[in-house]
Amino acid sequence: MNPRAPTLAELQWAVRRSLSDGGGAACAEATDWVLPDGLAPAARLRIYRNTSASVLRDALRLAFPATARVVGAAFFEGAAGLFARASPPASAWLDEYGAAFPGFLARMPETACVPYLADVARLEWQVDLALHAPDVAALDLARLARLDEPALRALRLRPHPAARLLRCAYPVDAIWRAVLEQDDRAMRQIRLDDGPVHLLAQRTDDGVDVLRLDEADWRVACALFAGEPIDAALALANAPQADAHARFATLLSRGCFADTAAQDGDIAPTNGGSRS
Incomplete structure (x- = not known):
């Protein structure tokens, strides 16, 4: 001793x-x-x-x-x-x-x-992060409505901590569901070459939803989550303006962005919404 x-x-x-x-x-x-x-x-x-x-x-x-x-x-x-x-x-x-x-x-x-095992684990980690994220208020859409067009186009948003983005080489969303539901038939129907997939994992009242995004949605969401101005982010959709705005509206309606006490036009970015 x-x-x-x-x-x-x-x-x-x-x-x-x-x-x-x-x-x-x-x-x-x-x-x-x-x-x-x-x-x-x-x-x-x-x-x-x-x-x-x-x-x-x-x-x-x-x-x-x-x-x-x-x-x-x-x-x-x-x-x-x-x-x-x-x-x-x-x-x-x-x-x-x-x-x-x-x-x-x-x-x-x-x-x-x-080969898909690590991607399944990466998805599960994002699901876990979304599930245990702080319970903060979603962005108040009425605040956006009060902004004039130039201010809105230059606005930078905060991702909601319970909304997570993930890109995987394999269709892990389908694998994840089939495994958890013990659905052998669904598992046999999965094609491993049906990738890459671009995913949004988001906490809801019933748990965590995992949604598959198309590439345009993914580009827009990643840019917004990274704090790019709205105008610059929507341009990444490479689509007509109405289509790009519809993609943005979908993210807003799902509550993918957090509210803030900052003044209008000064919603600062964070990197909390995407972790791979």
Whole structure:
């Protein structure tokens, strides 16, 4: 046992490192500072390590249910455990945990036979973000109606945090639904070359809707979500003005933009609405 009493921060960091160390040097360091008190220090840390790993696997399973079904419970548990050891959470709020999991799956040699797996996980992460996004008010359309045309054309909007954009190489929206609904017939009818797909994941009163956008809608939505002026964003539709305005109206009617306390004409952009 280390005769020097650690500071609280030293002890916390030692225990944190030991959770992913699995018995190495970091575990030995923490063991030196843990009192036996009826149970060996290594055994105490093993309890914490197993509990921590179980909690993180559960968090990933909740965030990626379709991904887990695609690969099966055993493989998912193993992959989640490897990810948890390699990428421990940065905060205690586990709703934020898992952003890097799709990329981790994409790099695993074992998943090469399921080329769409990482895209399914990416979609599920956007669904999870939309589901847990702050409950903020949608843009008040009456505010837009009060603007003259030059001010409206130059306006920059804020994406609603519960509206997320995602482009995937595979038709993962169809795969995601078929897997969650356990619809084998629908799964057999999916063509993997029916991509790429451009998706809007948006929270509703009943959960999260995932809508497929055409390329023109996608270009307009991405530009608006990135804070481009309305006029510049609508020009990306490469369509008649009436058609471009109709696309914009659809996004407005769905509540894809957040309200703000700023004055008219000063609705600043954020990058919160699109995370791939």
